[in-house]
Amino acid sequence: MLKKIKVENAVGLKLAHDHTQIIPGKFKGVGFRRGHAVRKSDLPKLLDMGKKEVYVLTLRPGEVHEEDAARRMARAVAGRNLKLSAPHEGKVDFIAKTFGLLKIKVGALRKINKVGGAILSTRHNHSIVRTGDVVAGTRIIPLLIRETKIARVEEIGRRMGPVIELLPIRAKRMGVLVTGSEILEGRIQDRSADIVKGKAEALGSKVTRTAVVADDPSMIAAEIGRMKKAGCQVIVTTGGLSVDPDDVTLAGIRQSGAEVVFYGTPVLPGAMFAYARLGETVILGAPACVVHDPVTALDVFLPRVLADDPVSAEDIALLGHGGLCLRCPVCRYPVCPFGKGG
Numbered sequence: 100m101l102k103k104i105k106v107e108n109a110v111g112l113k114l115a116h117d118h119t120q121i122i123p124g125k126f127k128g129v130g131f132r133r134g135h136a137v138r139k140s141d142l143p144k145l146l147d148m149g150k151k152e153v154y155v156l157t158l159r160p161g162e163v164h165e166e167d168a169a170r171r172m173a174r175a176v177a178g179r180n181l182k183l184s185a186p187h188e189g190k191v192d193f194i195a196k197t198f199g200l201l202k203i204k205v206g207a208l209r210k211i212n213k214v215g216g217a218i219l220s221t222r223h224n225h226s227i228v229r230t231g232d233v234v235a236g237t238r239i240i241p242l243l244i245r246e247t248k249i250a251r252v253e254e255i256g257r258r259m260g261p262v263i264e265l266l267p268i269r270a271k272r273m274g275v276l277v278t279g280s281e282i283l284e285g286r287i288q289d290r291s292a293d294i295v296k297g298k299a300e301a302l303g304s305k306v307t308r309t310a311v312v313a314d315d316p317s318m319i320a321a322e323i324g325r326m327k328k329a330g331c332q333v334i335v336t337t338g339g340l341s342v343d344p345d346d347v348t349l350a351g352i353r354q355s356g357a358e359v360v361f362y363g364t365p366v367l368p369g370a371m372f373a374y375a376r377l378g379e380t381v382i383l384g385a386p387a388c389v390v391h392d393p394v395t396a397l398d399v400f401l402p403r404v405l406a407d408d409p410v411s412a413e414d415i416a417l418l419g420h421g422g423l424c425l426r427c428p429v430c431r432y433p434v435c436p437f438g439k440g441g
Contacts, residue, residue, distance in 0.1 A: 101154045101242060106145050109137040115156035116165060116242050117188045120148050129188060133166060154242065161246045165189040168239045168249050172217060175253040176207075178261025181234070189242075193221075193235035198303070199265040200406040201226040201234050207259035214251050216244050221263060223421075223439035227302075227402055228265065235263050266406040273299050274308040274331035276322055278339040278348045283313050290390050291337035298398065302405055307331060314339055319351025327380045333404055335397070340371040340386045348384055349373055357382050361412070365419030366438060369396025374410060393430050399438035 101115055113134050120130030130148055131141065137153070145153070158164065163171070166186040173183045173191040180199060184192040195201075203224040211219045221235040228234050256262055275292045282289045289311065296306045308329050312318040319336070326334050339348030340362075353359060357377035362384070364372045372395075373384030381404050385397045399418065403410060420440040427435075 101156055103152050103154055106137075106142060106150055106153055109153050109155065110139050110142075112137055112155045115154040118145070118148060118150060118153075119188055120144075133164075156242075158243070162243045163239075163246055163249050165239050165242050165244070168217070168244050169237055171249050172211075172219065172237045172239075172252045172256075175256030176211070176219060176237070176260060176262035178202075178264025180265035180267065181263065190236050190238040192233045193237075193263060195228045195230055195232045195234055195265055197265060197267050198229055199227075199267045200402050200408060201228050202264050202266060202408070204259055204262050207255055207262045210255050210259070211252050211262070214248050214255075216240050216248055217252055219262070223436060225399075225403070225439050227268070227433045234265070266408055268302055268402055268405045269407070270303045270305065271332040271405055272307045272330050273304050274310070274326035274329070274334040275306050276319065276326065276334060276336045277309070277311040278314060278319055278336060278351070279311070280313040280315075280345070283311050289337075291385070291387075294389055295335050295337065295385070295397070298401060302402060304333070304405060314345045314347050316347045316351040316354045319348060320354035320356075323352065323355040323357070323377065323382065327377060332380060333401075334380060334382045335401075336373075336382065336384045337389060338385075338387045340373060340384050352382055352384060355382075360410070361415055364396050364399075364415055364422070366396040366399055366422040368392040368394075368424060369399070372396035372400065374400060392424070392426075394424055394432045394437060396438075398432065 113136050114131055116133050117129045118131040121127045169186050169191040180196045182194040182196050201222055203221050208219055217239050219237045275295045277289050277292055281287050292309050299306050308326050308331055310322050312322050336348050339346040352375050357375040359375045362373045368388040371386040375382040388395050389397050418440040421436045422440055424437050
């Protein structure tokens with residue numbers, strides 16, 4: 100039970116919750132913590148914070164305080180590679196313990212936020228995060244909440260969890276296979292290999308083999324085999340994936356013995372993207388847009404491959420929501436909603 104009393108009558112009593120102090124341009128944080136026994140010397144500071152009245156607390160059976168509620172909810176939904184902060188101002192933060200790919204079960208998140216009085220806020224699903232990043236936060240809205248509501252959040256976490264987890268993005272050996280007779284013959288200069296190399300290195304991986312082959316399925320298949328034998332765990336082909344008669348990269352991937360998991364995505368740019376598997380080796384077919392668009396479907400799928408995150412048909416369908424790149428004058432990807440669908 101909460102009891103509201105005038106601040107001058109609170110001397111000797113314990114505060115029911117954290118009190119936030121704001122000094123514009125200098126400080127925003129906890130001025131007085133939950134459980135602090137108010138002293139007479141605290142009164143000027145409390146009044147400066149706008150606290151003419153404060154709450155003191157006596158819990159009744161079936162009630163949960165905001166800090167205890169936040170702790171329980173955080174533990175109920177957190178999965179791998181996340182550190183939970185101590186409660187502050189009623190909230191618990193989820194902090195990344197490694198460089199990785201954030202996974203959110205959006206359906207469970209929605210259910211939790213419909214419980215009433217309890218909230219869970221996250222970054223977008225499939226966000227790339229760094230060690231130490233805050234990726235989510237949870238709290239209740241009132242100072243006290245019924246035990247039954249926290250139990251409901253815990254039940255959702257048990258049944259549908261982990262609601263939030265972080266998959267480490269691991270360094271892998273990569274190959275880049277550039278297709279195009281015009282490049283092999285020296286008619287134009289390739290730019291795609293350097294672009295893919297830059298994307299790989301930004302994610303901690305290394306391109307260990309690069310090759311250029313003609314628009315010939317047999318040559319493409321043979322080079323895929325050589326790259327796999329050389330230890331490439333991920334192979335990125337560039338170009339040759341449209342409907343033109345000379346575009347035979349997909350045929351070459353199939354001829355290598357790989358299983359094409361999907362061809363075509365609701366992601367623009369990058370609709371002609373392909374994803375295949377040859378044993379444990381993943382083959383990513385990147386369309387020609389990787390040369391002239393800074394962010395494409397390759398940027399969506401490469402982190403998932405490096406995080407060993409399986410991609411299902413349902414995942415592909417959901418990528419249409421947020422799958423349109425806005426081609427902003429200043430690109431801030433991956434800090435944007437592009438490719439975060441699902």
